[in-house]
Amino acid sequence: MNSRLEISDTLGRLHQVLRRAAARRNGAGLLPDAQIAVLRLVEGRPGIRVRDVAEALRAAPNTVSTLVGDLANAGLLARERAPENRRQVRLTLTGQARDRIDAYHAQRREVVADALDRLGPEARDRITAALPDLHRLAELIDAGPERETPAGPERETPAGPERETPAGPERETPAGPERETPAGPERETSAGREEGETPAGPEHGTPRPPRETGNGS
Template identity: 40%
Template sequence: MAGTRVPDELAELLVGIQRLLRRRLRRGLDRPRLRGAQVELLRLVAARPGLRVSEAAEELFLAGNSVSTLVNQLSRDGLLRREPDPTDGRAALLYASPEALSRMRDWDRRRRRLVREQLAALGAEDREAIAAALPALRHLAANLRQEDES
């Protein structure tokens, strides 16, 4: 590895690509856009319906009161539903609303289409290089995930 050049460049590229994708996808949205933490919470709850606020806070590495604020905002906007936990009356279970699930599916569909179009605009050699790098990027993501869990 060439000193710090590769890690620095990779980190900058990942952030830059994500930012550019979001910017392009926000164009033409007919609904108010969601902030990053709101989307993260909705994605987590969609993947794990019935999650408690405390579990969401732990998973997202956020303070419980921060997650409670997000839950209040998303509930007010009709994107998240809170139900009492039948085993603990003090706790609430979280569920993504049908509208939230629809918005996330639409966003994901549009993102896939955008990435597909951008990859198609590259030369075959670049597309092959990106495909060849995917296993290594998956390993990098797995390493980051493991460090978060320990």
Template identity: 40%
Template sequence: MDTATELGRLLGPLRRAVLRTRRSEGLPDLPEAQIELLRVLAETGSITPREAAIRLRAAPSTISNLVRAMTAAELVERTPSATDLRTVNLSATPRALDMLDRYDRTSTAALRRALDALPPAGRLAIDEALPALADLLVTLERQDTTDRRRA
């Protein structure tokens, strides 16, 4: 078994299974990129589009498109900077923060039920794999940064 191939094959279906739990609870179907931006805004409180692009490792045009759609959906507020009128600060609306909290609660509950249904050995294996998965994410992000510098 090739670990990289098997992990790659599981990531998409796992993500989609979690997303389906959100739909089953009647939550709006937001693209994952919008959810990631909302997470950054919830964490920071307020951030410029440039800072959001850096944190999400996304092109400024991608952030601009996300913000345009999310502002229209009343999920993001744009506030002119007090110090530089050419710059705006982005923040999540109370509605967006509530939705993000509901997404997280729903996803966590579904994952908890699924984990509880596993045999003890399977649950233990996942528990023990979590630090390695976190390390894998850091390594992938580091490689992405290195690849972008080379390009």
């Protein structure tokens, strides 16, 4: 059998048999579990509002209103208007409810003590050692399930093969033919000739003698 299921069934059965045995000893009729839950809540929080009872028990407000009405009619709950807001109703236990709850607790303790005595010392020690875990279990059950979404394993995007952009052929700007400035005819200045050389002009033949000026003779 599944251990978790077995724990749940055992705790549920223990609760039922304990209530029945305590009621038999007390001689009073059993109250429904829902009514007992309301009474125990009001016992711990005197003056609680009906709306707060519904929130604490996680029940519909109209359902809680019906339970409160039945307990009030049975003389177990007192309803009083809140002085700060007359529309709100505060709940407290009546004397009859307190007597009945006290008697129920006393009878339940007697039932458990009698069973533990018959169980044996070693078993009592094991149960006592488990009490801290049972208290913690009760707190977790009362708190309700966590609403957080469990974090799953981290999902990593698989790295694919590196994609390299293929390098195309290198594109070089074609070099055109070298453009040389055409060299014109060499222009030599007279200074470019051999130094001291008189430039040769056109030949004029033999120079004519100077002209004599006539003196009239």
